[in-house]
Amino acid sequence: MMLTAPLLTFPKPLIDDFPAMVLANTVLGNDVYLLSLKLTQGLHQQQAFGCLAGQFFMLEIAPADETSSHCLSFDFRRPFSPLLFDASTQQLQIYYKVVGEGTRRMSYLAAGSTVQIMAPLGNAIGEGVNPAKTLLVGGGVGVAPLVYWASQQKAMGLPVPLLVWGSRFGPDLQALLPQLTDIFTEHQLFLASDDGIVGEKGTVIDLIKHHQSMWAETVETIVVCGPTPMMKACVAYFAQAFPTARVLVSLENHMPCGTGACFGCVVENANPTGLPLRVCYEGPVFEASQLVWEAKPSCHH
Numbered sequence: 001m002m003l004t005a006p007l008l009t010f011p012k013p014l015i016d017d018f019p020a021m022v023l024a025n026t027v028l029g030n031d032v033y034l035l036s037l038k039l040t041q042g043l044h045q046q047q048a049f050g051c052l053a054g055q056f057f058m059l060e061i062a063p064a065d066e067t068s069s070h071c072l073s074f075d076f077r078r079p080f081s082p083l084l085f086d087a088s089t090q091q092l093q094i095y096y097k098v099v100g101e102g103t104r105r106m107s108y109l110a111a112g113s114t115v116q117i118m119a120p121l122g123n124a125i126g127e128g129v130n131p132a133k134t135l136l137v138g139g140g141v142g143v144a145p146l147v148y149w150a151s152q153q154k155a156m157g158l159p160v161p162l163l164v165w166g167s168r169f170g171p172d173l174q175a176l177l178p179q180l181t182d183i184f185t186e187h188q189l190f191l192a193s194d195d196g197i198v199g200e201k202g203t204v205i206d207l208i209k210h211h212q213s214m215w216a217e218t219v220e221t222i223v224v225c226g227p228t229p230m231m232k233a234c235v236a237y238f239a240q241a242f243p244t245a246r247v248l249v250s251l252e253n254h255m256p257c258g259t260g261a262c263f264g265c266v267v268e269n270a271n272p273t274g275l276p277l278r279v280c281y282e283g284p285v286f287e288a289s290q291l292v293w294e295a296k297p298s299c300h301h
């Protein structure tokens, strides 16, 4: 039976700012880092960090010329998913890739410096998704919200879903394995790399094809997060290989404000009469069917 529980549409706890101290910022691979933070309670609502899986936060880091260790610059606020959060220690881990100015500055953050986190933002993976019948498919750092969701299921004593994770570079997969093997058993974790150094050689789709006949019978929901071309290819493949499965995608678009105010993150609505969808507000988790995946043919005059 396909579950149709709605995606949660708005965060339950109030949005707050959480000052955080950098505990460690470790390079794990090709421009990929693990940032460990210790959060304090929210500045305004005095609440604990409450990101549900799928939700995200805006990380604020100091501008390059900022001499103070505390940061107030709006310009360098960037959206990220939690990778892991330990409520008992208030430690948050962020798995990130350096792609531009903001993430390059993140990579320079030293232990002891402070950042600020605005959370929780966006919607969440619906509570009705059955983890025992879910396949998570991550590409590169897009694995973060999927790992976070699986870790929350495990913490609640629920079954852990299957995870297929792919990367261009096998050693990048290897470097995060200690975090993953705390959550997934070897029967729940499937790795694919373009170089074939770790896991199966090839893409996540190549890997899923090998297991398709078995998984087609059990998988009700597939959740995908990764680079846009990978998600696009996955959505097309799942439509024919898992025609009855519910497919959710977690988008990682640019976000100027992260709070629904600027419309700088919109994506096209598959409903032709619907408004464009704000990834930060209606998303970042969408039913794949809510979105337009094929570019419309351009008009040449």
Ligand SMILES: Cc1cc2nc3c(=O)[nH]c(=O)nc-3n(C[C@H](O)[C@H](O)[C@H](O)COP(=O)(O)OP(=O)(O)OC[C@H]3O[C@@H](n4cnc5c(N)ncnc54)[C@H](O)[C@@H]3O)c2cc1C
Pocket (backbone or CB within 6 Å): 055, 056, 078, 079, 080, 081, 082, 094, 095, 096, 097, 098, 099, 100, 101, 102, 103, 104, 141, 142, 144, 145, 251, 252, 253, 254, 255, 284
């Ligand atoms: C909800 C959400 C969760 C995210 N979680 C993570 C995470 O856990 N780990 C992580 O590494 N990243 C994550 N991202 C993406 C991250 O926010 C961007 O990589 C970051 O904002 C880039 O900032 P920058 O200043 O370094 O790059 P910019 O200077 O803004 O961009 C540099 C270059 O990268 C391209 N680029 C930047 N961001 C993106 C993007 N999102 N998609 C495609 N191209 C892009 C730009 O077009 C440009 O060419 C998430 C994004 C969202 C919306």
Ligand code: FES
Pocket (backbone or CB within 6 Å): 254, 255, 256, 257, 258, 259, 260, 261, 262, 263, 264, 265, 266, 278, 279, 280, 281
């Ligand atoms: S980032 Fe401003 S509306 Fe989404």
